[in-house]
Amino acid sequence: MRPTVLCAAILAATFGGQANAARINYQIEVVALHSDNLNLSEDNQVSETVLVPRLKFDVKEEGASIKLEARGEIERRHYRGNEFPDENRSRFAGQLNWSLLPERLSLVFEDYLSEESINLRDGRYPGNLQRVNVFLAGPSYFARFDDATRLQLDLRAADNTAEVSTGFDGRRYSAAAALQRDLTPSSKASLNVAYTRAEFDDPGATVDYTREDGFVRYEGNLRNVEYQLDAGHSRLNRESGGDASTAIARATVQWQISPQNRLRFRGRHQFADEVQDLIIRLSDPDESLAPDLVDISDSLVTAGVYRQHALELDYRYAGDRFGLRLRPMxxxxxxxxQPDGDRTERGAFFQVDYRPRPRMNVFLSGSARKREFLARDEQHRDRVYSLGIDYQLTRHWGYRAEAIWNERDSNLSDPRYEEKAVQFTVWWKR
Structure with a gap:
């Protein structure tokens, strides 16, 4: 993907002389995976063993003029039974903020690379994955009128490409302004307006459009609670077909109940698209770069705009020996x-960790999801469970062993499948 190479070149050129200042972590893994149904078929199962060398890394730098956060994964999959061709997979999320004039002008570069399903209705198996890349860049201008009032103007140009889904390819240009005022030492409000122009390479697959958003934002913290609330209106102007509008209502509330307990709520009602959702998901360090089998995240790779109504709770407990995560959505x-993509999804994810020894972690994770497609009266129910152990032998070496059970039921016969897999990983980390 060209934008990913461009972003890597920018980062290398910018930080070539500051490598000693950046915090760089990386982990090398060798994974052996055996599945009795790697192609996720009901009647034509393929038993396969896969050998996967993998590199994971994250980089963080925060200096006087440069702020960088980046993380990525690169792997090579060798299919020992030759049932599938060997392949490379990679994921990346990076944000670079270069302050040209302190508190006046910054340049921003962001790049997001992910592996997403070609056909959302099928599972994540070899041959049904494609690289999806979003690269955006532009300046941010800042002005301060007094001690409590500030203005920010963001100009961005973005390029989005998909390996297979050509209707996703295109460009977008946006301008956003936020007039912000401090209300109290712990709260502030802002008036926000945004304009986006989206153009696509395949006009037969997706309609070019402009989108105008206006909303007020109230944010702050109260004791152990942080919150951000948005309310406003959005209008979509399409070059062909009717225009549309919707209300904007967004809320994020995070409660640090205790040093070990955290509860976060997110709610969104708005216009959205997969480019926007991909950026939001991958820019969150709590989210996995690659949705695995027990993850309830998944995307339909299209540039079509949709009305989104989403609710999510995320509870985490991290004790000395016991950990728990619950995430209904x-x-x-x-x-x-594109009414063929209309759907409703309900699901929940959980993970339980127990440390019988300081360097040993036993974990149980799982997810359940029900997905309903309206156009075809189609329903899928996915259940995935994983049981394993992670053991750190030394400061740098360790291993992970895991057993996975993956099942899909459906009101249609073809999408059904059941998979049992085991996975063993040896890792070395810096």
Missing amino acids: YRRLRYID
Whole structure:
């Protein structure tokens, strides 16, 4: 993907002389995976063993003029039974903020590379994955009128490409302004307006459009609670077909109940698209770069705009020996011009960790999801469970062993499948 190479070149050129100042972590893994149904088929199962060398890394730098956060994964998959061709997979999320004039002018570069399903209705198996890349860049201007009032203007140009889904390819240009005022030492409000122009390479697959958003934002913290609330209106102007509008209502509330307990709520009602959702998901360090089998995240790779109604709770407990994560979610997506993608999703994810020894962790994770496609009266129910152990032998070496059970039931016969897999990983980390 050309934008990913460009972003890597920018980062290398910018930080070539500051490598000693950046915090760089990396982990090398060798994974052996055996599955009795790697192609996720009901009647034509393929038993396969896969050998996967993998490199994971993250880089963080925060200096007087440069701020960088980047993380990525690169792997090579060798299919020992030759049932599938060997392949490379890679994921990346990076944000670079270069302050040209302190508190006046910054240049921003962001790049997001992910592996997403070609056909959302099928599982994540070899041959049904494609690289999706979003690269955006532009300046940010800042002005301060007094001690409590500030203005920020962001100009961005973005390039989005998909390996297979050509309707996703295109460019977008946006301008956003935020007039912000401090209300109290712990709260502030802002008036926000944004304009986006989206153009696509394949006009037969997706309609070019402009989008105008206006909303007020109130944010702050109260004791152990941080919050951000948005309310406003959005209008979509399409070059062909009818225009549309919707209300904007967004809320994020995070409660640090105790040093070990955290509860976060997110709610969104708005216009959205997969470019926007991909950026939001991958820019969150709490989210996995690659949705694995027990992850309830997944995307339909299209540039179509939809009305999104989403609710999510995320509870985490991290004790000395015991850890717990619970994450129920609900999503309703209604596309403006692609009703075949209209769907409702309900699901929940959990993970339980127990440390019988300081360097040993036993874990149980799982997810359940029900997905309903309206156009075809199609329903899928996915259940995935994983049981394993992670053992750190020394400061740098360790291993991970895991057993996975993956099942899909459906009101249609073809999408059904059941998979049992085991996975063993040896890792070395810096």
